[in-house]
Amino acid sequence: MIAETGLAALWLAAALAALQLVAAWAGIARAETDLVRLVRPVAVTQGLLTGFAFLMLMLLFLRSDMSVALVAQNSHSMKPWLYKFAGTWGNHEGSMLLWVMVMGLAGMGIALFERSLARDTHIATLGAQALISLGFYAFLLFASNPFARLDPAAADGQGLNPLLQDPGLAFHPPTLYLGYVGLSVAFSFAVGALVTRQVDAAFARAMRPWVLGAWVMLTLGITAGSYWAYYELGWGGWWFWDPVENASLMPWLAATALLHSVSVLATRDGLRAWTVMLAVVAFSMSMVGTFLVRSGILTSVHAFAVDPRRGSFILILLALYIGGALALFALRVGAVREGNRFEAVSREAMLVINNLLLSVLLGLVLIGTLYPLLTEALGTKVSVGPPYFNSVAGPIALGLMVVLAIGPVTRWRRDTLRSVARRVAVPALVAVAVLATVLAWAGGWIGILPLLGLVAAALVGVASLAPLWGRNLRRTPLFTYGMVLAHLGCAVSLAGMASESAFSVEKLVAARPGDVIRTAGWTVRFTSVQPVAGPNWTAMEGRFDVSQGTGKVQEIRPQARFFAEPPTNTTESALLTRWNGQLYVVLGDSLDDGRWQLRIWWKPFVTLIWAGGGLIGLGGVLSIIGRWGRGWRRLRRRGQAESYA
Amino acid sequence: MRSWLLWAPLGLFVIFIGLFASGLFQPDDRQIHSGMLGKALPAFTLPAGASDRPGLSTADLKTGKPRLLNIFASWCVPCAAESPQLVELARQGVTIDGVAIRDAREDVDGFLKRWGNPYGRIGLDARSALQLSLGSSGVPESFVVDGKGIIRYQHIGEIRPEHIAVIRQKLAEAAQ
Numbered sequence: 001m002i003a004e005t006g007l008a009a010l011w012l013a014a015a016l017a018a019l020q021l022v023a024a025w026a027g028i029a030r031a032e033t034d035l036v037r038l039v040r041p042v043a044v045t046q047g048l049l050t051g052f053a054f055l056m057l058m059l060l061f062l063r064s065d066m067s068v069a070l071v072a073q074n075s076h077s078m079k080p081w082l083y084k085f086a087g088t089w090g091n092h093e094g095s096m097l098l099w100v101m102v103m104g105l106a107g108m109g110i111a112l113f114e115r116s117l118a119r120d121t122h123i124a125t126l127g128a129q130a131l132i133s134l135g136f137y138a139f140l141l142f143a144s145n146p147f148a149r150l151d152p153a154a155a156d157g158q159g160l161n162p163l164l165q166d167p168g169l170a171f172h173p174p175t176l177y178l179g180y181v182g183l184s185v186a187f188s189f190a191v192g193a194l195v196t197r198q199v200d201a202a203f204a205r206a207m208r209p210w211v212l213g214a215w216v217m218l219t220l221g222i223t224a225g226s227y228w229a230y231y232e233l234g235w236g237g238w239w240f241w242d243p244v245e246n247a248s249l250m251p252w253l254a255a256t257a258l259l260h261s262v263s264v265l266a267t268r269d270g271l272r273a274w275t276v277m278l279a280v281v282a283f284s285m286s287m288v289g290t291f292l293v294r295s296g297i298l299t300s301v302h303a304f305a306v307d308p309r310r311g312s313f314i315l316i317l318l319a320l321y322i323g324g325a326l327a328l329f330a331l332r333v334g335a336v337r338e339g340n341r342f343e344a345v346s347r348e349a350m351l352v353i354n355n356l357l358l359s360v361l362l363g364l365v366l367i368g369t370l371y372p373l374l375t376e377a378l379g380t381k382v383s384v385g386p387p388y389f390n391s392v393a394g395p396i397a398l399g400l401m402v403v404l405a406i407g408p409v410t411r412w413r414r415d416t417l418r419s420v421a422r423r424v425a426v427p428a429l430v431a432v433a434v435l436a437t438v439l440a441w442a443g444g445w446i447g448i449l450p451l452l453g454l455v456a457a458a459l460v461g462v463a464s465l466a467p468l469w470g471r472n473l474r475r476t477p478l479f480t481y482g483m484v485l486a487h488l489g490c491a492v493s494l495a496g497m498a499s500e501s502a503f504s505v506e507k508l509v510a511a512r513p514g515d516v517i518r519t520a521g522w523t524v525r526f527t528s529v530q531p532v533a534g535p536n537w538t539a540m541e542g543r544f545d546v547s548q549g550t551g552k553v554q555e556i557r558p559q560a561r562f563f564a565e566p567p568t569n570t571t572e573s574a575l576l577t578r579w580n581g582q583l584y585v586v587l588g589d590s591l592d593d594g595r596w597q598l599r600i601w602w603k604p605f606v607t608l609i610w611a612g613g614g615l616i617g618l619g620g621v622l623s624i625i626g627r628w629g630r631g632w633r634r635l636r637r638r639g640q641a642e643s644y645a
Numbered sequence: 646m647r648s649w650l651l652w653a654p655l656g657l658f659v660i661f662i663g664l665f666a667s668g669l670f671q672p673d674d675r676q677i678h679s680g681m682l683g684k685a686l687p688a689f690t691l692p693a694g695a696s697d698r699p700g701l702s703t704a705d706l707k708t709g710k711p712r713l714l715n716i717f718a719s720w721c722v723p724c725a726a727e728s729p730q731l732v733e734l735a736r737q738g739v740t741i742d743g744v745a746i747r748d749a750r751e752d753v754d755g756f757l758k759r760w761g762n763p764y765g766r767i768g769l770d771a772r773s774a775l776q777l778s779l780g781s782s783g784v785p786e787s788f789v790v791d792g793k794g795i796i797r798y799q800h801i802g803e804i805r806p807e808h809i810a811v812i813r814q815k816l817a818e819a820a821q
């Protein structure tokens with residue numbers, strides 16, 4: 001019964017989305033107040049129903065109901081409960097239901113809490129949101145029903161992709177999905193504003209919290225995904241430019257650009273058409289990402305079940321929504337009045353440069369990701385890897401860092417080069433000092449990009465704090481702290497990346513128990529290899545006594561795991577974290593003569609990469625709280641004023 | 646802004662959609678061969694990868710005689726599994742040159758002592774630079790190079806006993 005109830009709730013929600021769309025359309029077109037009044041309650045009910053459907057699916061997974069096809073294919077009664085729980089969304093159908101649920105709940109949030117937007121734009125936004133949801137309802141109900149029954153029921157399940165059986169990854173996809181869906185809300189706002197031709201500061205203020213929220217989720221999702229790839233894939237890298245990684249990076253780049261242009265629109269009422277365009281691009285990157293991951297048209301380390309029918313479905317949705325939005329943009333944007341202008345030296349101009357650099361980077365990543373597809377269509381197979389991506393992304397990222405150092409200390413509307421230069425003088429001096437120190441201490445050439453990376457990190461690290469100089473810290477708004485923290489996070493993360501790439505020491509050896517390997521100041525004694533067993537895997541576990549210099553000896557235990565169902569091998573690298581870096585040990589294959597392939601890395605300050613990601617996300621959260629607080633206080637003041645009148 | 650310019654994003658988007666659609670209906674074949682097949686070797690000079698063998702440069706591979714260029718590493722387990730076949734090929738008179746990837750000379754010496762040394766020359770590619778420019782993405786891999794230094798054939802993964810005949814045939818073709 002649980003499955004049938006869930007399915008019924010889903011159908012009902014789909015019907016309500018259709019009603020929401022029709023009521024919004026007709027209500028605006030014919031100015032029928034009764035229809036317009038219908039839209040918000042319908043959106044709330046629709047959101048509740050999707051939440052209910054998702055809970056039902058979760059219940060089925062927790063009870064290991066093997067009469068449901070999805071549970072039988074993706075779960076196992078022996079699996080730890082956390083992974084049964086995470087199994088709800090750790091598969092295609094479940095993740096699409098998660099998408100629909102978040103979308104429904106977001107629609108509910110817009111209906112309940114949005115107050116500052118003009119009524120028609122608000123209703124048009126909800127109509128657009130319903131239109132997007134309808135496509136995904138159709139996708140779920142016709143092409144990937146999560147509640148389909150299995151007759152007869154299976155004796156037991158077939159497990160979950162073992163690579164995905166990891167606490168980090170249980171929560172990494174839903175975080176990204178929240179980000180993707182958040183961008184769909186921004187997209188709906190943009191469509192709503194185009195429909196009513198009201199692209200203005202109020203629209204930007206209404207859209208901003210959703211963009212911020214989506215961006216925070218994408219930031220955290222990418223950070224978690226990068227750390228997962230780092231310790232699970234066992235090659236010591238933290239970013240592989242894999243198509244699935246790029247699929248999450250591209251929406252983030254677009255969202256970062258959008259976040260900055262939306263603040264120009266909200267604060268100075270400039271960049272109107274560009275902001276709308278970016279909102280469309282950001283959501284299309286989410287859909288392209290979903291399409292690339294789910295259709296499997298590009299080779300990737302992420303082994304998802306691939307089905308061309310599903311790929312076609314997402315492609316059709318992508319074509320309809322984005323094609324439709326771009327056509328609407330072309331038709332309507334001429335009617336959008338030009339916003340406020342600004343001088344060449346101003347905060348706005350800096351934000352425009354930021355946007356241009358981010359867009360160029362986005363374009364280059366997109367081209368690199370899709371290039372194999374293009375050449376395949378023309379008949380040859382290639383793969384595009386780190387040599388391309390690093391060499392294009394590195395210089396642009398450095399350019400972005402320079403703008404990031406200057407932008408926040410530049411005044412809105414107009415400023416002079418002289419006063420900007422005075423404000424960035426101290427960070428620039430620190431950067432030069434770092435350059436000199438690294439050159440002297442590293443005693444030679446560490447590669448131009450890592451060197452510039454360290455210098456840029458120093459520059460931005462100091463410059464990011466500049467907006468707080470000379471301010472009353474207690475009266476500084478929370479969102480200013482948010483900005484400072486997020487920019488500081490960029491510097492921290494960049495420092496980690498540069499240090500990892502410049503100073504990592506790699507040692508690849510074949511060794512047998514008893515051997516001692518010395519590398520980068522570490523003594524690694526290979527003591528033994530033992531078989532161990534977990535709940536649904538067995539592993540060969542290496543035991544290593546490691547010590548740094550003459551320090552304390554510690555034991556670490558990397559594993560080569562074997563999962564029986566489905567038969568898969570994974571590596572569990574052993575990480576030993578010190579304040580100044582991580583020791584990373586991987587147990588590889590074994591040789592006939594009793595030796596094992598070992599991979600050992602010492603990675604100085606590598607953890608800064610993810611710490612920086614966390615700081616960026618935290619900065620975003622502070623900004624959201626700060627904006628909400630201000631909006632709420634403003635609303636309350638207005639309420640009081642009205643009651644006095 | 647000119648009105649046709651406003652339609653440019655849509656035009657670009659339609660091209661992308663076409664590309665995606667064509668990719669969706671391509672047959673599934675995931676082994677990616679090097680884009681260097683049929684082309685001349687990139688210019689390189691590598692230091693010696695073992696103490697009793699000279700290093701390797703482009704000129705060494707343009708001797709008028711086809712040869713096998715084997716990408717390997719002392720830390721690589723399938724490379725050890727492959728070595729009996731390489732030793733057998735060398736015994737049959739095939740000239741084999743090696744490129745040791747991300748390796749150290751003393752480790753390569755140990756590897757050769759244990760598994761036999763079929764190589765004429767061994768270059769040390771400490772940062773995988775040559776490997777990447779050859780379009781090779783893993784170890785072991787082997788390339789058949791003809792007498793003019795043109796790459797004729799790529800074998801991905803270890804050479805198993807059943808592959809010896811194929812390799813010999815490709816070498817014979819390269820000699821013509």
